[in-house]
Structures are given as C-alpha cells and as structure tokens.
Amino acid sequence: MRLNRFILGTLFTVLSCSSMAKDISGxxxxxxxxxxxxxxxxxxxxxxxxxxxxxxxxxxxxxGYTPKEICIDCPAPYTNKPILGMDVLKGLKQTSEExxxxxxxxxxxxxxxxxxxxxxxxxxxxxxxxxxIGVSAxxxxxxxxxx
Numbered sequence: 347m348r349l350n351r352f353i354l355g356t357l358f359t360v361l362s363c364s365s366m367a368k369d370i371s372g373x374x375x376x377x378x379x380x381x382x383x384x385x386x387x388x389x390x391x392x393x394x395x396x397x398x399x400x401x402x403x404x405x406x407x408x409x410g411y412t413p414k415e416i417c418i419d420c421p422a423p424y425t426n427k428p429i430l431g432m433d434v435l436k437g438l439k440q441t442s443e444e445x446x447x448x449x450x451x452x453x454x455x456x457x458x459x460x461x462x463x464x465x466x467x468x469x470x471x472x473x474x475x476x477x478x479i480g481v482s483a484x485x486x487x488x489x490x491x492x493x
Contacts (some may be wrong), residue, residue, distance in 0.1 A: 400435030
C-alpha cells in the first residue's frame with residue numbers, strides 16, 4: 347500500500363514538472379546591445395491565444411540622454427502615440443521550454459519593426475532576444491533581465 351502511494355506520488359510529481367513550460371510573463375529590464383545600459387522596463391503578458399505581448403511600463407533615465415515621449419517615426423497604429431504604455435512586442439509563440447519565435451518587436455526610437463525570436467536561460471532569469479529583418483544573421487540582440 348505504501349509503495350503504491352509512493353510510486354503514484356512520484357509519478358504525479360514527475361508528470362507535473364515535465365508538463366510545465368517556463369513562462370516569460372512578468373517584469374523585465376532590457377539591456378541595450380550598443381550601450382550596455384537599460385533603456386526601459388517592460389511587462390510581458392500571455393494572451394488568451396497563447397502568444398506573448400510586451401508593454402513598456404517604465405522608461406529608464408540615463409545620463410546625457412533625454413528619452414522620447416512620443417513614437418514619432420513609428421508606423422501605424424503606433425504613430426504619435428506615447429511610448430510609455432506601448433505594446434512593443436507582439437505575437438511571440440513558445441515552441442519549446444526555452445525557445446520562442448514568430449513575434450514582432452518595435453524599436454520606438456527608430457520606428458522600425460523587426461521579426462524576432464527569443465531564448466530563455468535555463469534559470470528563467472535572462473531572455474535573449476534577436477530582432478531582424480529577413481534573416482536572423484542580419485539583426486540585433488538584446489538581453490532582458492527578469493526583475
């Protein structure tokens with residue numbers, strides 16, 4: 347009887363842990379690949395269709411830089427909208443426990459929209475994003491750190 351309970355308990359635990367995918371929902375601080383400093387704090391949420399969306403919740407001040415408040419050079423529907431509160435990451439889909447593809451990301455400073463993919467670190471605290479046009483070899487990378 348005890349052995350059966352132990353086996354069932356162990357089986358339940360293993361199945362529960364293996365079926366849980368890592369979730370990127372939460373608060374993230376982006377680290378710019380060019381400057382090494384943070385530009386913003388973003389909140390990633392999981393949508394009802396299973397994709398992920400990321401919104402700017404704080405613009406990080408940096409010495410010698412005055413942040414833009416409005417997305418001037420951005421395409422519709424972002425044109426002349428406030429950057430704070432803007433959804434800049436959309437449609438990211440999880441393909442494995444740590445891999446995400448198929449999303450689009452907007453750089454509100456240049457107004458460019460990039461295709462993107464991302465990889466979550468094994469400990470779940472770093473998200474490596476790759477934004478690109480066409481092929482991912484011709485793009486930029488950023489690391490976001492979970493807050």
